[in-house]
Amino acid sequence: MSTAGRGLHGQVLDTLGPAITAGDYPPGSVLRTDELAQRFDVSRSVMREAVRVLESMHLVESRRRVGVTVRPRAEWNVYDPQVIRWRLAGADRPHQLRSLTVLRSAIEPIAAGLAARNATSEQCAELTRNALGMVANSRGHKLAEYLVHDVAFHRVVLTASGNEMFARLGDVVAEVLTGRTEHEVMFEDPDPAAVTLHVQVAEAVREGDWRRAEDLTREITVGALQELDILAP
Amino acid sequence: MSTAGRGLHGQVLDTLGPAITAGDYPPGSVLRTDELAQRFDVSRSVMREAVRVLESMHLVESRRRVGVTVRPRAEWNVYDPQVIRWRLAGADRPHQLRSLTVLRSAIEPIAAGLAARNATSEQCAELTRNALGMVANSRGHKLAEYLVHDVAFHRVVLTASGNEMFARLGDVVAEVLTGRTEHEVMFEDPDPAAVTLHVQVAEAVREGDWRRAEDLTREITVGALQELDILAP
């Protein structure tokens, strides 16, 4: 699912990335390229490439004569999808999930408002299609099908906003929503009120009522935040 | 200022990164590692490291037998500070500036609201200190001094929000504000109304009035958007 086996250095990253983001090597820790290369049984060139990637994510800093030092969390590129995946897979998953949900609550209402102004007719159609898909699968433990439409819905909203920065958060939202049904407890069918809200957002966007689209989406994200508070108060 | 000369591969990136983000190599273009290595007069190992970094930014994709292909803009990691800098330095600077300002208008009000709830007393003090610094330098063409406090102010707000995703946007905001005074036309002294708003935000945060902090900050960001519309309608 992730960037995965894209070459040997990718395999190294699949192990080293999660380890660093999980805090196995606390900030300030010093790693040596040669030692790592030995440990992972790869050549130094491959290990150097892996270090370069970690460096570009601001997870580590490589300095001569001292080695590869782990940077403090505050400096990490927390918007890097790869970093997000690593952190979501690790120990501070709850913390990360909260951060991302707060981010959603800031972004999505504005994005929905912009979508109401900029969405094409095809995007409106896809919006209602997915909203209806959510309704159709909102009862009877069809969580998987529901999720597909939920993710698609939010992705369309973000894309239709016309802002590339918003659009790029589609993957993040997808990750959050998917994680919610997979890892988090979600035995019950989704909240009927939330489903209705999605339908109404689709309406508002289609009608170009940006104010209403914004407010309704705010309700959705507030709901997501409350849901988080209930699960992990 | 940027990641800069951090090694030979960094110098290569300083040229290749801006070139790609500027669209010199349109999406789908195919580059060959060996040719690039020759062109930049570096060894293949160095060029490979550079390619790996570009790959981690989702700017390019490296595949066997075909080469290094430039990915479509929609897939770029537009939140990567390095990518942002490259794009701000390039041709679509206005477009990028608008995207980022819209992003600010979504994030900062929420961040200010959270700051009103979570800010420590030291953060409150720094906030008022910077707000007063803005007032002190708001007249008499002391734009440089004004900018320092403006950047610091917004950085503190984002940090004080307690959300790491928000905090990480401090650099982005700094880049936008700095660029506004440097590249964009900003002969005049800053808008007195905006200065007042900053002072009031500091007040609201100190008093824990999150609603007011949010609304006031929204006014600030709306002002920034309008300013953009005036400059590039």
Place this chain on the structure above:
DNA sequence: GTGACATATAAGTCTGACTTTTTGTTCCTG
């Protein structure tokens, strides 16, 4: 036209030697 097979190509990997920067120590001088 379709499928199996061969081939060329460019990335991927490994190794070893060498260079450069930086840190920490040593030792000299005031």
Place this chain on the structure above:
DNA sequence: CAGGAACAAAAAGTCAGACTTATATGTCAC
């Protein structure tokens, strides 16, 4: 004893060359 200059060691950085592997594409038989 303080301060600084010279030195040595350590680790990343760089390079060159040989080899491996995947894969797009062309070829040939059917």
